[in-house]
Amino acid sequence: MDQAIVKAASQECKSAIDTLEIVTPSIYASIFSEIAKKYGIDPKTLTEVAERSLVMQIEKLLDLNKKSSEQVTHLDKASKKALDAMQAHDETLLRESISETEALRQEIERLKESVYTDSLTKTWNRKWVDANLLDENGHFKKACILAIVDLNYFKQINDTLGHIAGDKVLKYISSHLKSLGIPVVRYGGDEFLLLFDTEESAEKAEKRMHLCRELLLKKTLKFNGHSFKTSFSYGIHACKEGESFSDALEAADKQMYDDKEAIKKRVSAPFS
Structure with missing residues (x-):
């Protein structure tokens, strides 16, 4: 099966669903079947593509969640390190803490951008x-x-x-x-x-x-x-x-x- 055709059909299915406020299983199945027929594709093929796409999205969300948790943990450690440095009047330790915190802040901003950005147009979502x-x-x-x-x-x-x-x-x-x-x-x-x-x-x-x-x-x-x-x-x-x-x-x-x-x-x- 031509991957370009499968991709085009999958995208059309997604675009059709995006315009609807409510999508029930029966509505989805109807749209899915009609588009598959239009492209001469076995609906099972589109189903497999959709399942792979869903798995990829879930994996991406899990990865984002893991990264977010890691950043929160690192930020907490950096904050404690900064407090310890201020209490001990340790300027070297404080500078290290500030540098680590700034790096974490930039990483968090990148994570936020990936969550809030539309993947196609790079506008907000x-x-x-x-x-x-x-x-x-x-x-x-x-x-x-x-x-x-x-x-x-x-x-x-x-x-x-x-x-x-x-x-x-x-x-x-x-x-x-x-x-x-x-x-x-x-x-x-x-x-x-x-x-x-x-x-x-x-x-x-x-x-x-x-x-x-x-x-x-x-x-x-x-x-x-x-x-x-x-x-x-x-x-x-x-x-x-x-x-x-x-x-x-x-x-x-x-x-x-x-x-x-x-x-x-x-x-x-x-x-x-």
Whole structure:
């Protein structure tokens, strides 16, 4: 079996599931079967690939957990060493402790980045949102301007050029969004979140998003001899401290769909 075909089918299955809020076993089986049929693959082959992927993810999580535990232990030892050095007025020991602590801090930052970074686009992921923006009840810890971005005609790009091309588009779009110099989160599939500081008004954030899209519309992408343009729709919501994330997302989402209706009147499908 061609590994490229299996990879493309597996990625399509993952992308289809990412767009759903709830995935029951029956829904998963149905999507799984249809995609396998589309690619002419025995569903058992895809099952084996999925199982291998699951095992790899579990092993990665276990490894991260082990490393995190080790770092906590080392940090505890370094802290005790620093206290001993201060009590003994031992400057040499204190310098060693400071050096060890700084090395541990850098390692912990690398571990945090691997947990909170989307592997494809290198943007932040949903875990980053939960850890940095929201309290335990899913409410914003502080006010911000939230923008939601959804790619236009992305499914057509995937269906026409394949998921390798789709992945390249996602990487390109994420890089373009990151040029705004603010946190970018891959929220799922072809959806991204951007977080503007409250020093910027919603009106200024809207102008920056508009300019970002206009610059993108001037670009032509190429893949395997095909040239095409891509674009996105967006919605913006000024979030208050203590506001529910789900409510804020719903408000921004509504604006985004209104924007999608408008932008599609001037931007046609890339392969129509």
